[in-house]
Amino acid sequence: MVGSTWYGVVVVAAAALVPAAGVAIALARRRARRGAAHPWRWSFAEVGLVVGTAPWLWMILTPRGSGRSVEAVPLVGLYAQLTGDPAVAVEQIGGNLLVFAAFGFCAPLRWDLRLPLVAALACAGSITVELLQYGLAIGRVTSVDDVLLNTLGATAAALGVALMQLLSKRRQARAVA
Template sequence: MVGAAWSGVVLVTAVSLVPAALVVVALAWWRRGSAHRWRYSFAEVGMVVGTAPWVWMILTPRGSGRSVEAVPLAGLLSFGSASTAIEQIGGNLLVFAAFGFCAPLRWRVSVAQVAALACAGSVVVELLQYALAIGRVTSVDDVLLNTTGAAIAALVSQRSRVVDEVLV
């Protein structure tokens, strides 16, 4: 079932790339004359297109009921197989990674600020999973991994001069 969820995210993201590129071009055209029109347009669209499919996936019901894993790292140490651990850890690192990468391109924000915003967003998603009783586990580990993924991506974004050269 998890593989199908990943397939859906990959498919939706792939299908959305062409319309997303068109939106970037349209926004940049609309902002003509602005010094950072391409950078801002790419960042705004990237945050949405890179984050929305993941949030959609993790709010997709898997049945009914609710459960909570409130002890940090306990869930990470209890995966049944290495492939499940890689899938869960990797997926959670990617949830807010696009936001983490694109936010410093759009605004003057630090890695700590990006991490705080991603943490807040992750807490909201986890609380929604609990409140909606959609058969998903509300986990503090997910919040930690989502936040870490965004912070790492923000760090990469801030250190990348290639992005500055291409999107000026």
């Protein structure tokens, strides 16, 4: 069962939200006192990136026995998930879309990164995680589909930020006109 498998991760991640908000507030206040640009946005983006990504990395790097396997042909594993148990498909596909989604959302807010760079960095991070799963032989499947889904999730989140920024600029332009 999904809930019981990851219950500890979910509890720790949820419990970390309050201290994380405190860290973001303290960091933003410190930056504001020093006259930094965008202290609140940068602080919440940095903390959000860590808090939104760390639990997923914890989950996918948690050993499930020993050994290793590889799914190197794109979309084969994804097809199997989509034609199998719907609960497993939601867990696997949804989870993989969320692994680097916080990065995709927060990184452009913090460093003004463009969509192709966010996608490239998320892809590189995902490849790194998959190689770690393989190298550590933690009983996980090293899958090209996971890389694709991780990258897609980050890219979709970054696209959402880009659209929000575009709409904000249009509203500001109309307000001035």
